[in-house]
Amino acid sequence: MRRVRRLVPLQRLRELSLVLILIIVIVIFGNQIDNYYTPRTFNRISSTVALITLVAVGQTLVLLTRNVDLSVGSMVGFTAYYLGRHLSKTEDMSPMVLAAMAMGIGGAMGLINGLLVAYGRIPAIVVTLGTMAIYRGALVRYSDSKSVATRELPPWIKDLPQETLYKFGEYELRALPGIALGAVIIFFFILLYSSFGRRLYAIGSSPEAAHLAGIHAPRMVTLAFTLCGALSGLGGMVYLARFGTITVEAGRGLELQVVAAAVVGGVSITGGSGTVLGAMLGAILIGTLEQSLIRMQINEFWKDAVMGLCIIVAVSVDRILINQLTPWWSRTELQRMPEEPHAEV
Amino acid sequence: MKMRKLQLLLVVVVLLTLSAGLVRAQDDPEPIKAEPGADLDMVLLPKTLGNAVFDEAHEGAMEADEELENEGDLIFNAPTPDNAIPGQIEIIEASITQEVDAIMISANDYEQLLPSTQKAMDDDITVVTWDSPVAPEGEDLFIAQVDFTEVGSVMANMALDILGEEGGQFAILSATPDASNQNAWIEAMKALLEEDDTYANLELVDVVYGNDDPDDSYNEALGLVDSYPDLELIMAPTTVGIAAAAKAMQDEELCGEIAVSGLGLPSEMQEFVENGCSQEFALWSFKDLGYLTYYVSYLLATDAMDAEEGVTFEAGRMGTYTIEADPNREGGLRVLMGPFSLYNADNLEEWAAGGDEGATVEATEEAN
């Protein structure tokens, strides 16, 4: 037992429990829906989940530092529109440049959030509640509430969604999920092995201790927000590629889905614990639910109710599992080494 | 000689003029014409911001505004989707406070706007609805883009064109489950499929809702494809839905197998027609709708015309129209704009080249 506990830290355990829940969900729907276990279903879900996952990774970074970013939806929308406009004007543009541009714009907006939170000392929820509205307003002004039409875009971006990076049989890894997966892997390792990542955990875990340990929290927090913005920007590019038509409403309401995904994935909104892997699993879980509910052809009007129910159940199950496991999983007593007792004082 | 000729000519002219007068006297009264140069503040209030069709309507209204040399302002304002109905109410109330002369509403709800629109009418503000109406007691009249039953038949015919005589399975991807327009149209279509044998082979398998949100519509479209292996056509009576569905088919490389049709904006649909994801779709010109709406409101607000059944008037470049009873709404008045424009590969190029607005279909054709 001890050995297992040494090898499998609590975080992995959480993720395993999520995988378990996911499997259960899939099995349940598998029995309900005929020809459910098809590559198609997989490809569907993977491409749907890509956007949420990508942004959820960024959100995780912010959540780890005991903050939250509600402006992701607006950042996705703004970037998507800006890129669309730009592409409709300029003839050819390499994907890399566009991606860089996307992350640049998103990063800039994220930077503003970060500076306001870290150096303006304003609680993140206040800042991002504000910038959510401000960035959306900026989009409306900039676009003059016109929209970008698919026909204005160069073919390569429109074909991006059906690009296939890797094929195992019928199961395809499409470009957009590929991007998301890439982000997940990169940030998984950054968070696990880089001192930057560890310090993000430290800050969220105990700000005052971090301060005394000489960690410059403001810089870290700003960086986290900037990265979150950059990933949202990339999300904007994904959004553009996926939907082609971009209105001023693009990405509205995304923030709550993303937070939901991250939290279902076991990322603590009180900071300090959680992984991008978990966030991705959370996104997949929700995505699977949505797609499956669409497939179930249950009464249109029942979908929302079922969705809400599923989320709360998923979270509760996870919570119970963890509460049961944590105590005996990571518990340690101070053990004195054998030594002669000193009675006299 | 000369003299006589001259007299003759005179007589002829007189006779002609007389006869002309007589002729006129017999047929309908002179269509009412608008008197330019009035000073009216008018509000154009579409359902929401961020939907291309309403921008086009705005253009149309501005065009009319130019023509009529209105001294006052043309205010274009709309709520955000997450605040659609209360937002429209707020804007109406604000307009009442500002004592504007006319409000032109594309209503987000059939009843919920009533209290405020009635309030507006009490302060004798002209209330004209377009695109989607409110209950008759809350408006002067409704500018109907096309006959609602006609939308159903047009969709049915497009389905027939695409699926052919042997027919096949098709599904409807609508806007929100509670969008009154779409529901009316879908009902009309269902009714037609029921009673008319020409459509016997068209099998409507499902109606799903994309909430006029590209993301949802996209997923719902794919959901349909997965749920119905034999599906051949997705019919989307909403511009957001049809574009999203077409994009989805394109991304999944299903364009050959599953056709997408419905009501779409040429500007958004052009490329999908070109790459064969959508053979054919229909829409009326929102630009004209805005233009006509403005004209009617102007006429009513200047008291040049009253909202009464049978009144005929002239709406600038669009010619003459007559106010008629609205068959779909008990005691409601409407001006039926029409006609539908069908778009397909042939006429879209012309359209893109700025040519005429597609091949017009006459309502009468559909009736029988």
Place this chain on the structure above:
Amino acid sequence: MTADPLLEIRNVSKQFGATKALDSVSLTLYPGEVHALLGENGAGKSTLIKIMTGIHQPDSGEILLQGHPISLHNSAQAQKHGIAAIYQEPLVFPDLNIAENIFISHQRRNPLVRWGKLYRDAEKVLAQLGVALDVRALARGLPLAAQQTVEIAKAISMDVRVLIMDEPTASLSIHEVKQLFALVRNLRKAGVAILFISHRMDEVFEIADRVTVFRDGQFVSMAPVAEVTPERAIRDMVGREIGDIFVKEPSPRGDVILSVKALSREPRFRNINFELHAGEVLGLAGLVGAGRTDVALALFGIAPAHHGHIEYLGKEVHIHSPKQATQMGMVYVPEDRRQHGLVLPMSLMANISLPSVKNYRNQFGMVQHHKEAATAEHYRQQLSIRTSSLSMPAGKLSGGNQQKVVLSKWLNTKPRLLILDEPTRGIDVGAKQEVHRLINDLAQQGLAILMISSDLPEVLAMSDRVLVMREGQQMGIFERHEATQETIMAAAIGQSVEKPVERAAEYA
């Protein structure tokens, strides 16, 4: 002290708004010495530490390291210069594992984390301390002593030249204090300069080479430990004579208030039996982690016992919530004032009336502030709480006064039984004595008092009887006359030492 000074602090002053925290104080640390710094709370000790660790910058004066003036703008810089501090309230990262906690400050130096090495090194460092912890376990929920140990390990891990210890022993048991001192002596041999701050005189005189005393932000005295007597040190600190530690006067032992039979909550404690009479102070002694606090929490209904019986005023009771316990007249003054004792941002007055606020309603159910104020004023005088106003947030008070507020708040509920957990931990000598007097008076008035304390002299001076616990087990109850530091310590540590390790393993 032949060597050159390692760290010199020259005429450093620091002002916060109106209050002068430090008034041109000087202090010199030589390599290989333990320099004790004494002073009541508010004497400026903490400010000095914060300046030495770069958290605050002095308004005037300078700091020299080996004769070279240095400027410290953040704790990172201080650490680069080899200046580290161990704080009174251990500050660990609950979500990071113990190894990371120990090496958190190193991460700046190497951008990548090599976990295997990290764990091995962490185990090494802990071994130096003579303790073993699962370095992979999260720090969340570690007992205070373990957290303290992690803190010390953290400081050692970065080769310190100047180590500041701000009341490091406050939460340690005698045994751990001995281990700590052994370690301090090693460090001293290694030529580290140690600034040692403590309220426990005996410790100071055991470990220190030189003693400096501050009062009200000013330097008062500095002398080799040989030339200092406890009395003199205390006089310098408080500026007035204080007798030796206050001893409880015998009080009439009334009838049984609380009787506990075979109380257990595995794995924390098991089979606890005792009776508590009115007017009696029952000391609860033992090493930290012996389960004393857990017994208190069980009685107060926060972590109810699983087995056993509690009889209160002759009736068997099952206590499941603090609310219930409070209504029964059984109250608990927690060990951690700031976390559990007070609502820091709320006014002193509101804190005092919090448990009994229902009694201050008028017929419309509205709280009458003037009555609250009256009560607060009453206790302010009775317990001589030093504050400029009753509406001052509790968080702004000094430790001693905060403790008095917590006591007032509970006394105001007119309890029959008072459970005190480390009642004088981390509060200055003056306040400590006042608290002792208060405990005595309350006993005289017939309250039953259960007092948990790691401060042996305190236990011996204040208790009528002493219950000693070890590893969650009751080792025995000593009558006052038979209780000596030796007997109690022997019981607390136990005879064999291998066994507890195994047990700990079982419960782990």
Place this chain on the structure above:
Amino acid sequence: MQRSKLWARLKSWEALLFIILCVVIFVNLRLSSHYLDLNNLANIFHLSIEKSLMVLIMAFVIINGEIDLSVASIMALGATVLAERYEAGWSIAAGLALALLVGLGCGLLNGLFVAYMGIPSLIVTLAGQIGYRGAARIILEDRSVGDFPKWFTSLGQDGFIGPFPITSFLFLALFILGLVVLQYSVFGRYVYAIGNNRAAAEYAGINAKQVKVTLFMLSGLIAALAGACYAARLGNVRANAAEGFELDVITIVLLGGVSIFGGTGTMLGVGLSLLVVLNLRNGMSLSNVDGNTQTSVVGSLLILSVLIPNWMQRLQRLLSHLFAKNPKLFNRGGAAEPKSPVSVHQ
């Protein structure tokens, strides 16, 4: 001391809001001649009565350290139930009673998950937001139900005193009630204490779980009541009523000086911020500013209102450093920290 008290008052959050309010009103007067029309003044409240009602209880919830994202959905559900029952032949009163009960039920559900399962309220109520809306859809599907009796709709539409409908006075009454409860009642004291330090409150014998559940139930109740007002005002109900209200409500509460971390904030502040936002929006719609821009203006205000006092405070610290020599100048007594979110958020 006197002087420092005055200073503290001047620096208080409420004072700041009051100044902002004056500015907004002044600008509105300059921009629109119609601003002072009695009807317009009535509209300012009447058009957002539901939000105003929900703001009151949301203040309690947030001060308690929780958040309720599900209010808008509960509101829709309440309105739906009322309408559906009325359609089914019940009396308005009975329908209303049931609606309120349903509201309480939803709140109870939220509360239980938050207090007893220990799941963060953000998540619970996020799920609730989706779920309760779903319930409303199940009940009404795509239908819109209306034609309530005239007396009922007139409650929400016609003037009761002048052009002010009775709902406005309902709000006023509830506001005063809320103010008294929060500032002067035992319950209010508990709400603050738990919001500041739950552990300490529980050690003081307060049953935090009970308080939290009660709060969420009240939140549900008020939301359902707001739903009824909505039905009366619009004379007709759909399942999609009030989508996206919650963020507006939260914004107003935060602008009112309530700390998102709980523990601080006053009803007065919340009331003032409500006035600020309503007047600001009204002024902007009178000058035909579109909704998005309106929201972004409110958003900027939210940020600035915290940012500026922050900087003021730092500036003051800086100065007090510079003038440390003569402390008299900067003797602030206990008033060093202004009673604004700032002090808590550090």
